[in-house]
Amino acid sequence: MSTNSDIELEIELNARFYFFNIIPEEGGNSANVYGIDITESRKAEKVINYLAKFPSENPNPILWVSKDSVLYANNAGKELFSVKKGSTIPNILDAFIKEVRTDKEFLEIEVEFDERIYLLNISKVKNQEYTSIQGIDISERKKAEKVLGDYSLRMEFLNHIIIAGNRASNIKSLLEEILNSTIELMNFDGGGIYLVDNVNFTAELVCSHNLTAEFLDKTKIIKINKIPYRNIFIEGEPLFIGDDPPFNTNHSQMSGFLSVASLPLFSKNTIIGSLNIGSNSQHNFSTEEKEMLKFVGKEIGTLVTKMQTEEALRDARNITDFYKDLVVHDINNIFSNISTSLELISLFQRKKEEKEKIPELMDIINEQIIRGSKLVSNIRNLSKISNSGINVKPIEAIQVVNDAIKFIQVSFPNLNINIQIESKFKKIFVQANEYLLDVFENILFNAVKYNDNPIIEIQIRISKDKEIGKSFLKIEFLDNGIGILDNRKERILSNVSEGKKRVKGMGIGLYTVNKIIKNYQGKILVEDRINGDPSKGSNFIILIPLGV
Structure with a gap:
């Protein structure tokens, strides 16, 4: 050699x-x-070379691992798992990988990293001794699911309150229905409802479920100006006991519950009682639960006041039927649209060519959430108006119109909406209140929602008018939407009993508008944008008394 x-x-x-x-x-x-x-080494090298073909810009994490180390990681995988080629397998994945190798061919799990949620698909590589881990960021989907869950629970509470109002023949039976429904929906163990006697500064327990004899004996009637009751009945502050051990321990000796929620019941901004529920288990109330229970307290308070007279009882039953129809149709549609969008997002996340459609689906979900929020707002406003009427004062109308337009533009950012205002006035006052914004928002919302044109045209004409010696501000909303047939024009502005036969989708918003305008001593009319041709769009005309 x-x-x-x-x-x-x-x-x-x-x-x-x-x-x-x-x-x-x-x-x-x-x-x-x-x-x-070096046969096995050469095989491994071929696999690694194959893996290297994955695009590093792929936003989803990808790992391939052997028995004890990382063979390949794209950029997203390196950043998420803090690994590189040759690193040991991350601890959080080790147990799942072993499970796939020994028991299963495929495993799908959800894990959380840095406040983001990922769906990981862990599977064996066919004919190889390697394991593939592919992740998808599902944080937005989980957020949407949470929003849907929160709305679902809130609407379920509202539906139970509505059903209770429909069944009840008196205040006591109404409160018993509401108490039992709330305990069941929260998965709690007992509770009670107090009503206030403002003359004697006391509150009486009018119905209860699963309370101890000691608690009933000592708290059947309580002084509302004493702590902690003062906070609830005078200050109007809800009380949540679950993460305050000292108070929790003392309270549990008498009530028998480890966790308690006490919610003031409001009507006309006056506290008329409290809803109280308890659990035998430790329960730390989430922010969403607290907000939802506060919402329930306000709705119950309004309904209780309605039923304190025979006339209010009859009205409450009619409104209950209207709300039931509303919940069955509108709320179910909202939930169905959100649920379908979530399913499509989940499907499209697995297909790279379909990912560009996800933002559009998120827009649909956002639109449905806004629609649901508007629905709840309308229900609440109807309840307030029916309960206490409306106090009016001079309100500058042009600014309110502009605020309503901004709401519509924010609510439908992906639609081509052209809104024009024709007015000789820079400022003009009417006799109204804060609900005037809801009037304009509802009319504009329907003008956009019921419009199939690529460009949505809305013209707002503002002028003065006079009827029977009284001066009004006349506001016309002309749109190029689907229009309203003559035989349906009057019905969509009808009273509660007619509202059950409402035009689908429009009923609650326009019924709310009609109630508000009547309380202003004004008028609302529905005409065709082009006389005699409903298919060319609508013209909603509002007359509101002029203010000083």
Whole structure:
């Protein structure tokens, strides 16, 4: 052998690969030959080269791992798991990978990293001893699901209150229905409802469920100006006991509950009682639960006041029927649209070519959430108006119109909406209140929602008018939407009993508008944008008394 330098060779023999290192002895007459089988190493190298073809800009994390180390990680995988080629398998994945290797071919799990939620698909690579981990960021989907869950629970509470109002023949039976429904929906164990006697500064327990004899004996009638009752009945502050051990311990000795929620019941901004529920288990109330229970307290208070006279009881039953129809149709549609969008998002996240459709679906979900919020707002406003009427004062109308337009533009950012105002006035006052914004928002909302044109045109004409010696501000909303047939124009502005036959979707908003305008001593009319042709759009005309 003529060389004194080492020689390295790779040779294929009988479908196996070998690496040889030949080291010559001094003098060059002999050499030491060392060999090693590198077949598996070559296979691994081929796999790694294949993996390297994955685009590093892929936003979803991808890992391939052997029994004890990382073979490949794209950029998203490196950043998420803090690994690189050759790193040990992350602890959070180790148990799942072992499960796939020993028991399952495929595993799908949800994990949380840095306040983001990922869906991980862990599977064996066919004909290889490697495991694939592919992740999808589902944080937005989970947020949407949470929003849907919160709305679902709130609407379920509202529906139970509505059903209770429909069944009840008196205040006591109404409160018993509401108490039992609330305990069941919150998965709690007992509770009670107090009503306030403002003359004697006391509150009486009018109905209860699963309370201890000691608690009933000592708290059947309580002084509302004493702590902690003062906070609830005078200050109007809800009380949540679950994460305050000192108070919790003292309270549990008498009530028997470890966790308690006490909610003031409001009517006309006056506290008329409290709803109280308790659990035998430790329960830390989430922010969403607290807000939802506050909402329930306000709705119950309004309904209780309605039923304190025979006339209010009859009205409450009519409104209950209207709300039931509303919940069955509108709320179910909202939930169905959100649920369908979530399913499509989940499907599209797995298909790279479909991912560009996800933002559009998120817009649909956002639109439905806004629609649901508007629905709840309308219900609440109707309840307040029916309960206490409306106090009016001079309100500058042009600014309110502009605020309503901004609401519509924010609510429908992806639609081409052209809204024009024709007015000789920069400022003009009417006799109204804060509900005037709801009037304009509802009319504009329907003008956008019931419009199939690529460009939605809305013209707002503002002028003065006079009827029977009284001066009004006349506001016309002309749109190029689907229009309203003559035989339906009057019905969509009808009273509660007619409202059950409402035009689908429009009823609650326009019924609210009609109630508000009547309380202003004004008028609302529905005409065709082009006389005699409903298909060319509508013209909603509002007359509101002028203010000083």
